[in-house]
Amino acid sequence: MIVITLTKVPKSLRGDLTKWYQEIQTGVYVGNVSARIRDSLWDRIMKNIGHGEATMVYNTNNELGYQFRTTRKDHEVADFDGIPLMMHLNVSSGVVDHGFSNAAKFHKAKIMMKKRGHKAVQSEKTPIVAIDLETTGLDPTQDEIISIGAVKRVKGNQVDHFYKLIQSDRKIPKKIVELTHITSEMLVSKGASLSDGLQALRVFLGDLPVVGYNAHFDGLFLTNGFRKIDQSDLSNKVLDLMPMVKKSDKFLDNYRLQTVLNEYKIENKNPHNSLSDAEATFKLAIKLIENGVLKI
Known part of the structure; x- marks a missing residue:
């Protein structure tokens, strides 16, 4: 026992x-x-x-x-x-923390505030784009992209948003409709062609570094999508946040995006919506930059 x-x-x-x-x-x-x-x-x-x-x-x-x-x-x-x-023990066995006068405390606090301020400035200035996809399934060779969401930092600390529904010739599986709330009718009436959607995404991304959560999954779908329209793949630097979180937070119950967001106190109001997931991923990336886990 x-x-x-x-x-x-x-x-x-x-x-x-x-x-x-x-x-x-x-x-x-x-x-x-x-x-x-x-x-x-x-x-x-x-x-x-x-x-x-x-x-x-x-x-x-x-x-x-x-x-x-x-x-x-x-x-x-x-x-x-x-x-x-x-x-x-009458006296604690821990190491004595020297410098416990008020002056020392104020000095220590001042240093910490400077460090935090420096990190905040760095995270605000870091050029970054977060991206997320919704698809008809998990197989990039058989399934299709049905929506693309992305968030990037523009001037100052403002962000710009990208969202496209992508047309699909196949009927959207019921479980995907329940998960994403995207229907075949929505794609017919509001969706862009795969070619137009990916070309617009390329322009939105520019040459900025791209972050994603389980980015390998989205990357395979994007690579296959560009191949379908006879276009070259993206050349942006891609950073996957999942392995970074696994390394820095070793004791999470699991590493699903929602679990990680809860750990970092990041709200995702509309899970499985590509734009909402991209916004949450963007906020997670900023947190990881501030913590020194993500370096770009």
Whole structure:
């Protein structure tokens, strides 16, 4: 049996632990895994605990039959003739944070504000285009593009929007209609030809770097679309945000776009609408730039 208690840790870490342990009370996890997995999970806790605290109790071969591990600075695990004891410390074992006068605090705050301001300026000036597609299915060789959405930064911090419905000769599958709210009738009455839609997209993008979420998927459809109209593929630099998020946020429950947007507190009012998804992707890219994860 293994018991882990967590306080003030990132939500992503709490979510990750539920894959192996049951959360029987807020911050209290109980499970029964191998020593190898137990040690591996403790290493992950140590790496991703942030400013929180963790304590683990687990079975072992000693007088009491159990052992402790903790990150608490006001306690220390002591060995008394083979018996583990949780010893309370009068003085925290953490490193003393020098410079705690008001003057030092103001100085520190000033430096942090400058850094944040610099990051904000960089994110505002970064030339970028976010793009998203809706399609009739998942196979780029068989299915077709039915809408294209894109958002780019223009002068100052303003953004410009691009949205096109694309005509299709085939009937839109019912599940796609339910997901995107795009019908065959809409494409007939409001849709542009694939050629006109892709040519307009090329003009909108210019030579700016393009970001997308799971950009490889959209890229295959665009490549196949340009091939259909006998045009060269886009030459823009393409950056996929999904692997960046996976690397920087290792403990999300999954990496679907909506899950990631929730983690970054980005609202997407109309999921599975290419323009709305492109706007959300654009905001995600800005967040990643500010966090130093995305560099263009």
